[in-house]
Amino acid sequence: xxxxxxxxxxxxxxxxxxxxxxxxxxxxxxxxxxxxxxxxxxxxxxxxxxxxxxxxxxxxxxxxxxxxxxxxxxxxxxxxxxxxxxxxxxxxxxxxxxxxxxxxxxxxxxxxxxxxxxxxxxxx
Numbered sequence: 001x002x003x004x005x006x007x008x009x010x011x012x013x014x015x016x017x018x019x020x021x022x023x024x025x026x027x028x029x030x031x032x033x034x035x036x037x038x039x040x041x042x043x044x045x046x047x048x049x050x051x052x053x054x055x056x057x058x059x060x061x062x063x064x065x066x067x068x069x070x071x072x073x074x075x076x077x078x079x080x081x082x083x084x085x086x087x088x089x090x091x092x093x094x095x096x097x098x099x100x101x102x103x104x105x106x107x108x109x110x111x112x113x114x115x116x117x118x119x120x121x122x123x124x
Contacts, residue, residue, distance in 0.1 A: 002059045010051035011067050015074075018044040044071060045101045049108030054116075060109055068105035072098045 021043055030036045045068050052063035076094065079085040087093060 002062060003056050006055040007052065007063050007067065010048060010055050010063060011070055013051055014044060014048040014067065014071065017047050041100065042104060045104035046108040049105035050112050052105070053109040053112040060113055061106065064105045064109035065102055068101040069098060072101040 018040065022040055025036065025039060030039075048067035048071055049064040052067045053060035056063035076087050076097065079087045087097075
């Protein structure tokens with residue numbers, strides 16, 4: 001059964017971790033903006049995949065999927081309403097953003113479940 005409280009905790013920890021690590025990365029001189037965005041993407045969506053799979057044991061893939069969609073939608077809404085970036089003009093960019101979020105999150109969830117099963121001896 002899906003545990004909503006653990007899901008919300010995973011989303012909160014993922015957002016908090018992203019903010020803290022992004023603040024720390026701001027002090028590191030990274031000249032390439034694409035590398036900075038890549039690190040943030042892996043960090044944000046990878047952490048929701050990891051924590052969603054770790055804390056929601058009955059439905060780990062659902063938690064990772066929904067967490068990625070929720071964080072991607074929060075990012076899109078903040079971009080539109082806070083920073084006045086017109087992200088809702090291009091439907092293709094929204095689809096790419098959500099697709100990338102889900103792919104990264106699910107990859108981390110699959111790896112987390114695989115390592116957990118391997119440690120328990122379920123896979124021989």
